[in-house]
Amino acid sequence: MVISPKIRGFICTNAHPVGCAENVAQQIDFIKSQKDALNTDVTAAPKNVLVVGSSTGYGLASRITAAYGYGAKTLGLFFEKPPTEKRTGSAGFYNSAAFEAQAKADGLYVKSINGDAFSNEAKEKAIELIKADMGKIDLVVYSLASPRRTDPTDGVTYSSVLKPIGEAYTAKNMNTDTQVVGEITCEPANEQEIADTIKVMGGEDWSLWMNALSDAGVLEKGCKTVAYTYIGDKLTKPIYGHATIGKAKEHLDTTAAELNRNLDVDAHVSVLKAVVTQASSAIPVMPLYLSILFKEMKAAGTHEGCIEQLARLYKECIYSANPRLDDEQRYRVDELELLPEMQAKVEAIWPQVTTENLNELSDFAAYRSEFLRLFGFGIDGVDYGADLSPLVDVDFL
Secondary structure: OOOOOOOOEEEOOOOOOOHHHHHHHHHHHHHHHHHHHOOOOOOHOEEEEEEEEEHHHHOOOOOOOOHHHHOEEEEEHHHHOOOOOOOOHHHHHHHHHHHHHHHOOOOOOOEEEEEOOOOOOHHHHHHHHHHHHHHOEEEEEEOOOEEEEOOOOOEEEOOOOEEEEOOOOOEEEEEEOOOOEEEEEEEOOHHHHHHHHHHHOHHHHHHHHHHHHHHOOOOOEEEEEEEEOOOOOOOOOOOOEEEHHHHHHHHHHHHHHHHHHOOOOOEEEEOOOOOOOOOOOHHHHHHHHHHHHHHHHHHHHHOOHHHHHHHHHHHHHOOOOOOOOOOOEEOOOOOOOHHHHHHHHHHHHHHHHHOOHHHOOOHHOOOOOHHHHOEEEEEEEEOOOOOOOOOOOOOOO
């Protein structure tokens, strides 16, 4: 079949296997180019890495950086849709297939589990494989992003919401389908919605993973573990920081402190910059904010995507003798986005943007390009007119 993007709202319902593979290959090439800078102290390098949520965005970049920056063995978990003869698989499925194929060809240890990472079964399967193949894990990356979670203790499925807290929030917004700039009003969350969002997006499952691994005896002494968050500034805080997502991310901070107190681990929340991901595309305000931010950061020469951010996170924080930490002991690599002069530029442009001048005052084209890349589309060197099978060979567990 000839595979073209099918976009519905803030998601793309199909993916291009060759495009996804090329996207992964380009990220691998970037980390290879950074390897000497990353490997300044091989004694502190990760050797056995577990990435929970490893198929897209920051999770995928985490796995690529560990494998190709440090030669680490990696075990990845994700929940992705496989292809059929008539329908493509999800982008994360193709990303993971491409990463596995390339890593194996390059002589790296790589195994992947495709299943519900929130479940007890996934944790048990991972522990069994770690014991058989890897010994002890010295880095656990927790990078799950899901709209719902079934709690393995009570079997109840909880759903998250993207809502402000306290009062309704009206803000400028862009419809990414029509490129119309208007306003959006988000009604405030009730207490149940706040609690449910914390259940899905907070640190509870991160804690369950770390305790299960510790109880099974497969964590290296002083094992490092990170979970990812975004904070932002004035324009994004009402819908992100001072909102249901923000409450869930506060729970991550509490979880990190509990893990450090109760287990022999080095746990930190890592604050990363705003990028285009499947998750961020669903958050009101963010597509327009990102379009303006990209234009200004590119002009300043400071724009970074997921893979560039992760290279710096490993080098400057996780495996640095003097990591960049804030007062809450969170790793920070979002400092270039939050420079006062950068935020001032974005805030000055924000009220001026209209449907008519969108492409002049922002870089919506870059946002659109990054969005399509998530699904393997719009990548140079890929023949999108080719007739190809959506099926790919995989060896996922």
